[in-house]
Amino acid sequence: MIKVGITGQAGFMGNHLFNYLGTKSNDIELISYERDFFKNEKTLEAFVSSCDVIVHIAAMNRHEDPQVIYNTNVGLVNQLIDACEKTSSSPKIIFSSSTQEDQDNLYGKSKRDGRKALEKWAIESNGEVVSFIIPNVFGPFGKPFYNSVIATFCHQVVSGEEPNIHSDGTVNLIYVNELSAAFYSEIISNKNKSTIKMIPFTSTKKVSEILNLITSFKVDYIENGVVPNVSRDSFELNLFNTFTSFIPKKHFPKKYIKHEDDRGAFVEIMRALTSGQSSYSTTVPGITRGNHYHTRKIERFAVISGKASIKWRKINTDEVFEFILDGKEPAYVDMPIWFTHNITNIGDEELITLFWINEPYDQEDSDTYFEEV
Structure with missing residues (x-):
């Protein structure tokens, strides 16, 4: 059994991963995490020393002051490293980063600098860090105006609001279950090598195309009770299951x-x-x-x-x-x-x-x- 802890377990990605790993109980033992762990050194140290693998997802995505985002995210990484060093723990750490690493914003910089700090720790402690560079993630139970434009559109359409498209660009997407499967594959991998992994997106859609599909779901499903044309393992099925999670x-x-x-x-x-x-x-x-x-x-x-x-x-x-x-x-x-x-x-x-x-x-x-x- 591999003992796995997920920082940010209660958040969108963390909660989905926790639930997904719960279906793999033959080889995964989940170590429960609470957000207060980062406020108590001893509790955080007990957590890291209990884990074979830590998936570090805890982070701040949005704040009116970008510097707060940077300080928070880099601070969490440094606390995680300190806890590992004080307990002489060398868990495999899978770090959730973002395609925004290369962009000129403090969120992306926080992810890049956090990754580099973990890589330095891995070299010095003979540990292992695998950094996931993750595209835009969507799925059920997302937080509108925070996790993704899809969560925002679903909330607005179900609530009878009129969504606005500020820029009808193309978005590269991965469904949260697909991302959880990628985390699971890495958790059970025995390669024992620090690396950076570009997680491939599984769908590419224009923003207007996504909104049109969500709007059609409201007409077909909510108003007329008709299940739309979806097939297994399709973007439309994943989007529909995301949409229905917002229905009261x-x-x-x-x-x-x-x-x-x-x-x-x-x-x-x-x-x-x-x-x-x-x-x-x-x-x-x-x-x-x-x-x-x-x-x-x-x-x-x-x-x-x-x-x-x-x-x-x-x-x-x-x-x-x-x-x-x-x-x-x-x-x-x-x-x-x-x-x-x-x-x-x-x-x-x-x-x-x-x-x-x-x-x-x-x-x-x-x-x-x-x-x-």
């Missing part, structure tokens, strides 16, 4: 339009512009199904008969969201990625639920991780 929980459950006449009733369950797999289950009273989460799949639960409680909880958090559905008024709830979820028959009769997911089940790559809600 009160959006669900969504009631269907029920057409009734003297023959009975008709309800359209699913309309999608992409392929997928449909199935159904029957559940006896009092039984719960699920208690798992996905990292990429789009999934819909549609209750057509009986009464159900559907619950969500974002992993590594405590808040549980509950939705009550009744087949007398057929409705659906879609499952967000990184939210463990379940469905319980809370009625007195058999529960019938229809399920749709955007990719056929693959036992070798199920993207299904079990965790109690």
